[in-house]
Amino acid sequence: MVERSENLDIVEEENIDHIEGWVVAENPDTGEAYYLNIYTNEQQADKPEPVVRYEEEQKAKRGDQGVITSGKGGGKDLIKQKSVLEDMKAISAIDKYASVGRQATEYTIENAPYSADSDLNFKTLDTEFIQKVSENDFWEYANSYVVPKSSLFKKFTIDQTLSYQTNNIDKPLTQVSASFRDITSQTFKNILSYCGDRSSSKDLLGHAKKLMKYGMEQSSEIRDEIIEQSSEIRDEIYIQLIKQYRNNPNPDKVVRVWRLFGLISSAIAPSESLYYPLLNYLMSIAVNEEIDEEIRRFARFTFKRVHRAFEDEARKREPSADEVNYVEARKQIMIPVYFLTGNHTFVAIESYSNAQEVKELLLKKLQIEKTKWPYLGLYEIVDRKDHLEERFVENHERICDVLAIWDIDKAQNKQDKNDYKLYLKVRVFFRLYDHDIDAVVMYYTQCVYDIIHSRIPLTEEEGYHMCALQLQIDWGDFSERNKVHFMEKFAEYVPVRQINNHTAEEWWAKIQPFWTNLKGLDRSDARWQYLEWCRQQPLYLAHQFYAAFTKRGEEHSGTEFPEFVILGVTPEALVICDNKTREVIQTYKMHQILTWGISTEYFVPVTGDKNAYEKVYFETPHARQIDFLLQSYTKLKLKQPIPTTLTKVTHSTKQQFGEKPHVSKIKMAPRNAVIFPKK
Numbered sequence: 001m002v003e004r005s006e007n008l009d010i011v012e013e014e015n016i017d018h019i020e021g022w023v024v025a026e027n028p029d030t031g032e033a034y035y036l037n038i039y040t041n042e043q044q045a046d047k048p049e050p051v052v053r054y055e056e057e058q059k060a061k062r063g064d065q066g067v068i069t070s071g072k073g074g075g076k077d078l079i080k081q082k083s084v085l086e087d088m089k090a091i092s093a094i095d096k097y098a099s100v101g102r103q104a105t106e107y108t109i110e111n112a113p114y115s116a117d118s119d120l121n122f123k124t125l126d127t128e129f130i131q132k133v134s135e136n137d138f139w140e141y142a143n144s145y146v147v148p149k150s151s152l153f154k155k156f157t158i159d160q161t162l163s164y165q166t167n168n169i170d171k172p173l174t175q176v177s178a179s180f181r182d183i184t185s186q187t188f189k190n191i192l193s194y195c196g197d198r199s200s201s202k203d204l205l206g207h208a209k210k211l212m213k214y215g216m217e218q219s220s221e222i223r224d225e226i227i228e229q230s231s232e233i234r235d236e237i238y239i240q241l242i243k244q245y246r247n248n249p250n251p252d253k254v255v256r257v258w259r260l261f262g263l264i265s266s267a268i269a270p271s272e273s274l275y276y277p278l279l280n281y282l283m284s285i286a287v288n289e290e291i292d293e294e295i296r297r298f299a300r301f302t303f304k305r306v307h308r309a310f311e312d313e314a315r316k317r318e319p320s321a322d323e324v325n326y327v328e329a330r331k332q333i334m335i336p337v338y339f340l341t342g343n344h345t346f347v348a349i350e351s352y353s354n355a356q357e358v359k360e361l362l363l364k365k366l367q368i369e370k371t372k373w374p375y376l377g378l379y380e381i382v383d384r385k386d387h388l389e390e391r392f393v394e395n396h397e398r399i400c401d402v403l404a405i406w407d408i409d410k411a412q413n414k415q416d417k418n419d420y421k422l423y424l425k426v427r428v429f430f431r432l433y434d435h436d437i438d439a440v441v442m443y444y445t446q447c448v449y450d451i452i453h454s455r456i457p458l459t460e461e462e463g464y465h466m467c468a469l470q471l472q473i474d475w476g477d478f479s480e481r482n483k484v485h486f487m488e489k490f491a492e493y494v495p496v497r498q499i500n501n502h503t504a505e506e507w508w509a510k511i512q513p514f515w516t517n518l519k520g521l522d523r524s525d526a527r528w529q530y531l532e533w534c535r536q537q538p539l540y541l542a543h544q545f546y547a548a549f550t551k552r553g554e555e556h557s558g559t560e561f562p563e564f565v566i567l568g569v570t571p572e573a574l575v576i577c578d579n580k581t582r583e584v585i586q587t588y589k590m591h592q593i594l595t596w597g598i599s600t601e602y603f604v605p606v607t608g609d610k611n612a613y614e615k616v617y618f619e620t621p622h623a624r625q626i627d628f629l630l631q632s633y634t635k636l637k638l639k640q641p642i643p644t645t646l647t648k649v650t651h652s653t654k655q656q657f658g659e660k661p662h663v664s665k666i667k668m669a670p671r672n673a674v675i676f677p678k679k
Helices: 049-065 095-102 127-135 138-145 178-194 204-219 224-245 251-267 272-286 293-311 321-328 355-366 370-375 399-412 437-452 460-475 480-492 504-516 523-535 623-637 653-657
Strands: 022-026 033-037 333-338 344-349 376-383 387-392 419-426 543-552 564-569 573-578 584-589 593-598 602-608 613-619 674-677
Touching: 127 272, 138 272, 178 204, 178 224, 178 251, 204 224, 204 251, 204 321, 224 251, 224 272, 251 293, 251 321, 272 293, 321 333, 321 399, 333 355, 333 399, 344 355, 355 370, 355 376, 370 376, 376 399, 399 419, 419 437, 437 460, 437 523, 460 480, 460 504, 460 523, 480 504, 543 623, 543 674, 564 623, 593 623, 602 623
Parallel strands: 333 419
Antiparallel strands: 022 033, 333 344, 376 387, 376 419, 387 674, 543 564, 543 613, 564 573, 573 584, 593 602, 602 613
């Protein structure tokens, strides 16, 4: 058991709990002190860099008088610690990409970087893993699982069976069920057509996608016997590709086989029985110096994809046309990730990259402190004509699956011209200090986003004031010269539910006196004023979810709720609001929430105390997201690491709550995104 040490080697004048997660802990058995990060559980004997930096800031604050020149203030979730060292011109990691984002390189296959997987160094891989790959000889597998080709007068060897041919196969190469034999004949036709050995009216992409579809359609089944059978198709496709590579006399067709190998391994995984033998075969090609280097690079590239396809969960969608093009060229896929400031930067990903990996690549690029990483997430926003669809992308999700879903949606809704973007957002809000410029900017931009989209209600006069602060932050002191810019972009400054109250000219006239009164206010202080106003609002830092009030438990009767509500989860409370006006109906502070239950259809908070409590049933498809946030904020208060995944819900509504599932009252969006009407 680790206990907090009373002998902290950290400046304590401001009564802080920790410094970027670091505290001094004491081993109760030995009495030895060490540094512990309460978020990551990292331990070290030497003083961490954030602690060193903080102490230097505190010394500077004391000045010659030896006293702290500024102290704590602002509230439980927003602590204002104004540092005399703060550079008023300091910019956040996100701000650094403001100019880059507006003039960002538009990446194509030609200027995208090559995948590092082509240069995979087997010596860097886990020793036990490589040993297992080496021990599972592919040809031993082939002798057991490959069916030798035969004719009326001749029986062929395995080597001959797994050799290139230009005509279709008469029977499967492996031991597949009779019901799958026609499929194996079709998959080989697709391979022949893709590689140029068979004429077809379908283009190469069509043949590649059809192959992937065969493998993915079968793997999407959930019954055990179907999964077992579907692995036969996936294994057959891999063996067919090996056959068409071996002894192929045409160098151009060999390259096509390997391109197809890369595509297939980016989409489907081999069975457990083929996994290690297949890697064994690929490694034997990759390390064979007598083989052309380009082919060896293809083998290394494919090795990594087979490994990830098997270790990760199955893909949800076949690759998009763009992904296919990048994989064929062995290039990384350059995706833009946006910030709520409007700017963006590019991240180089692989077809197997999941949201956690992409987030880490992005945060490394931005040089965001690692202690903040668990609290940030990638956020998917689809901007449709009359509403926004928003959701956090879970850590395990493949980003290329998200992109593929967007492609399908675009094709189905060509006339709508919807906009699809990934954003970096704060998912779990942590304690904020004003010397932490990166966090300040992220909190500020999310507050601006909530106000502009009318998720934090405010009066029209409050709207003038907040708009003026935002203009002061963006453009500095008032000037008539900024009128043209404002007229062009006033929708970025005025709450969406108030924007039609006046013309752009009228808005300019009404905001002008508020902006003039801010003369001389620097950017940093203007941000703090903006955040300080937001902090007084019940929905400050709230993630909001639509729900339908279903019923109360039998224990007590409380506030009456309308049929449809907004459930807002903040670091301090669960806030229940009117779904149109955002007027607060009920607020449950965290200490009032005794527990809660979730199912696929319901969120049920239990509030009160041990003497008097009540349950309230809300129908919502977002119960798991609400549960994640409540768990996270509870863990933060206990100084424990927050969850990394959503809670799995295996029970039905009837099992959990004794009710039969019914037709949902809540309008559903793809993948449980939250729908926010624009008006």
